[in-house]
Amino acid sequence: MSIKLGIIGGGQLAWMMSDAAKKLGVELIIQTPSQNDPAVSIAKDVILSVVNDHYATEVLAKKCDVITFENEFVNLPALSLLEKQNVCFRPSLSALSPLLDKYEQRCYLQSLGLPVPNFFDFIEQENIADKITQLGLPVVIKTRRHGYDGQGTFIISELAQLASTINHNQSRFLVEKFVPFTKELAIIAARSVTGEIVTYPVVETRQKDQVCRTVIAPADISKTQNEEIVAIAHKLLNSLQFIGVLGIELFLTNDGKILINEIAPRTHNSGHFSIEACATSQFEQHLRTVCGLELGKTELNCASAVMVNLLGYETSFDSYQKQRQELAKIPQSTIHWYGKTESRPSRKLGHITVLLSENNQQQIEGIIQQIESIWYP
Structure with missing residues (x-):
């Protein structure tokens, strides 16, 4: 008997759960506001409503076994009434509660003794x-x-x-x-219903205008810095009793210190590389955690991987077929196109991941430059 999983939010993060859902025998039922949202095409059933409409979530709850979240734009006080009626949310509302407001999140991290600006x-x-x-x-x-x-x-x-x-x-x-940093870093971590934790390789992320443009796995950092970041993930997940996948964004400062920037209590852009570069993608891992299944392996299956977001740079209704065909010629590349009907500046339209047989910084920079020269006019 398949597990029926409700997802609040129908963007590309929910859409990318499709392959894993088929593999694991999970039926996805989506609550999302628009018929054009990416995950509508892969859902078994859809409730068309804004994500913070708890009446729609009540309908969703009657159709599924467990409810999870694609984004943070939810109404926790209203959902708590459903939780009292034994609706199962994973992660729990109490785990989400300290994370949704950025100030409250920062206070919570500080209370755990974790390093923040x-x-x-x-x-x-x-x-x-x-x-x-x-x-x-x-x-x-x-x-x-x-x-x-x-x-x-x-x-x-x-x-x-x-x-x-x-x-x-x-x-x-x-x-x-403002933190003068040498690198921006991120880690994807997951915790199961039994309290088991797995982490993915720490990655370097590069932003432009505060939007993630590139992710490089693994990050070029010291063993000590890597261990500190993994320890942060463990402490946070256990403190929250979190069930699901969570993304942690961090700064590496000029003097080599690690500071936490933000927490995303869901699958995260910094983990997209895992679809091709790991045995278990972050999306499959999330389904495994919230459905009570055994966790999967997270090691890289290649020397390094580069993920580049394909961001909108104009307002148009173009499908960018020509650029996508050029990008597809890059060896060991995979393109994920989200099927959004409108492009606008900085909107995430898709991403490309390239697997590399060696961890060579010059080659990595060359791949990034090649992708961006094809994509951007």
């Missing part, structure tokens, strides 16, 4: 300039909820920029000290 909460405008001066410019200002792919994140290098940023964005903010 200096920060404070900004609610009232009074004394904000004094607080920022004490912290030291530049600072990063982030909306506490619903920011992703650079949305709701602002780097402030002088106080004159502050008023326009705050006034144009009627939100509560997290303010943090």
Whole structure:
């Protein structure tokens, strides 16, 4: 008998669970707002509704055994009423609760003794300039909820920029000290219903305008730094009693220290390389964890892998067939095209992963340059 899994959210992260679902005999039932969302095409059943509509989630719950999440844009207080009626959410709502608000997430990490940048909460405008001066410019200002792919994140290098940023964005903010880093890193980790934990190789991520552009696996870091990041993942997953896959974004500072940037309580862009580069993709791993199955292996099956996001650079309805055909000629490459009907600047339209037989930095940089010269005009 197959497991019926409900997913709140129908974007590309849910869409990429399709192959694993077929392999494991899991039926996917999706709650998503638009018939055009990527995961609609692979779902056994679809409830068309916004992701924070708990009435729609109540309908979803009647159709499935377990409910999981593709994104963080959910209404936890409303969902808690369903949890009290024995609806099974994995990860649990209590595991999600400290993570959805960026300020509360940062406080939670700090309470566990995990390394984070200096920060404070900004609610009232009074004394904000004094607080920022004490912290030291530049600072990063982030909306506490619903920011992703650079949305709701602002780097402030002088106080004159502050008023326009705050006034144009009627939100509560997290303010943090800008971290001068040598690398941005990430790790995907998973925890099962029995408390078993597995981690994927630490990767280097490269952003442009706060949107992830490239992921390199494995990251070129020391053994000690790698062990520290794995230990962070274990401590966090166990503290939360988390069931599922979780992504942790980190900074490597100029003096070699590790700081946590953000936690994503779901599958994550930094783990897409795992579809081709590991025996068990992050998407299969997530299904295994939330469905109570045995966890899969996470080691690389190649010397290194490069994942490049294919980001929109214009507003159009083009399917970019010509560029995709050129990209497909790159040896050991696989393209994932998300089937979105509209392109707009910085929108993730797809990604390409290239497997390499050696871990050679020059070759890696060459592959990245080749992909981007084909993709971007």
